[in-house]
Amino acid sequence: MRTSRAAAISVGVALTAIMGAVLATPAVAVDPEPAPEPRVAVEYFPQPGGEGRRTEVPLTTETETETGRATARSASPSASTTDGEVGELAVTGPSADRLDVVIVGDGYTAGQQDAFHTAAAAKWADITGIEPYASYQGLMNVWTVDAVSAESGITGDPTADVTKDTALGSYFWCSEIERLICADIDKVASYATKAPEADLVVVVSNSAKYGGAGYSGLEAEGYPFDGVSTLSSDNAQSSMIAAHEIAHSVGLLADEYTYDSYGTWTGGELPDINSSVLTAEQMAANQSKWYRWLGESDPTGGTVGTYEGSSYYPFGIYRPTSNSIMRALNISEFNLPGREAMIAGFYREANALSSEVATDSAILRTSRIKVSRAELTGLAAPELRWYVDGRPVKRAQGLSSVVPAALGVPADGRTHTVTVASVDRTASVRDPEVRAEATEKLTWTVGASGRKGHKQH
Numbered sequence: 001m002r003t004s005r006a007a008a009i010s011v012g013v014a015l016t017a018i019m020g021a022v023l024a025t026p027a028v029a030v031d032p033e034p035a036p037e038p039r040v041a042v043e044y045f046p047q048p049g050g051e052g053r054r055t056e057v058p059l060t061t062e063t064e065t066e067t068g069r070a071t072a073r074s075a076s077p078s079a080s081t082t083d084g085e086v087g088e089l090a091v092t093g094p095s096a097d098r099l100d101v102v103i104v105g106d107g108y109t110a111g112q113q114d115a116f117h118t119a120a121a122a123k124w125a126d127i128t129g130i131e132p133y134a135s136y137q138g139l140m141n142v143w144t145v146d147a148v149s150a151e152s153g154i155t156g157d158p159t160a161d162v163t164k165d166t167a168l169g170s171y172f173w174c175s176e177i178e179r180l181i182c183a184d185i186d187k188v189a190s191y192a193t194k195a196p197e198a199d200l201v202v203v204v205s206n207s208a209k210y211g212g213a214g215y216s217g218l219e220a221e222g223y224p225f226d227g228v229s230t231l232s233s234d235n236a237q238s239s240m241i242a243a244h245e246i247a248h249s250v251g252l253l254a255d256e257y258t259y260d261s262y263g264t265w266t267g268g269e270l271p272d273i274n275s276s277v278l279t280a281e282q283m284a285a286n287q288s289k290w291y292r293w294l295g296e297s298d299p300t301g302g303t304v305g306t307y308e309g310s311s312y313y314p315f316g317i318y319r320p321t322s323n324s325i326m327r328a329l330n331i332s333e334f335n336l337p338g339r340e341a342m343i344a345g346f347y348r349e350a351n352a353l354s355s356e357v358a359t360d361s362a363i364l365r366t367s368r369i370k371v372s373r374a375e376l377t378g379l380a381a382p383e384l385r386w387y388v389d390g391r392p393v394k395r396a397q398g399l400s401s402v403v404p405a406a407l408g409v410p411a412d413g414r415t416h417t418v419t420v421a422s423v424d425r426t427a428s429v430r431d432p433e434v435r436a437e438a439t440e441k442l443t444w445t446v447g448a449s450g451r452k453g454h455k456q457h
């Protein structure tokens, strides 16, 4: 639901033009430092079920000229193909009120677009099999965009010497790492932006081989979305990569895995929700980070505490549980602090409550107010509450259609207000700030005084 897309695209176009100019300029003696290639951080998982690793890769395939890989441009698909066509995989509400996920396929020919749609649906089903995606998928829209490739399959599958001409230029063996699937982010953006909104992008590559990646920091490079996940279509374990990567973007969660070589963290407290320099005793005393969850039995199988090793450092910094989906992909559960952070992120990006009755002009006592709510299940515990002049109307609780007069708005010639609040009473939230984020309100002014109503969040 980001609103700066047009501005971001023009920045992206300008940036691309500048990068093109820089690359086209031959090296001259007055400037001995070569222009840096645009590179961006990615995370990948060397083995199915393993811990992640991070590296930097080129933004586009054109810049990786030293390997000569994937530099060929795809032939223009003929007008009879579905190239660029947008599909609705799971559209639950207006994009302004939803977290919009766009899935684009690579290595699918004109005749294989049905296979792409099947793969996209299967991958989304895997991701939404995991909590809290499962309970909160009603706050998300999922779009598909057809990208027609000249050849079936992608570069580097099954072996490093295989080259394919594909719409998004995606390839295994990125930076010489077999399981790292990179793509040309300019080409990905050219398709993803055909969908109404692209908050998050997933690239599904036509392959049975395990692999994928998570790009981050793309908004800083001028793209209208911050994260792109890549994953292979026909490998059951690749879905976990996207479930992990989306958690960085939506839940702002840190990685809980470590590198032996990093040694001891000696800096101060990090902003990360799920990493802390405090021991459990200190955390409880300071009432910070995940202190509200300490000692609880956790969906990952253990007890919430402070386990040494997080945010890449094996010592001097702690994570909430022994294992979780933010540490390794051999477990499909977030820990309780991670679950709460994900729910906070869903509500930050989306609104569960909407109404076609405008709140910016006064309504009559006899006007019907209808509201609609996102469909939330499982962990969620949504409740609708009505108020007249700020006082709760208990008998109206849960109603999605009311008339102010029936709520008790008197015909006394004065102005009154009717407010509806959608409150998520989920037990997966303990932080009052997150609870407030998960509470949405609409207020109408009742009466003919012409005073304006207002919308609150």
Ligand SMILES: [Zn+2]
Pocket (backbone or CB within 6 Å): 043, 052, 244, 245, 248, 254, 255
């Ligand atoms: Zn990660």
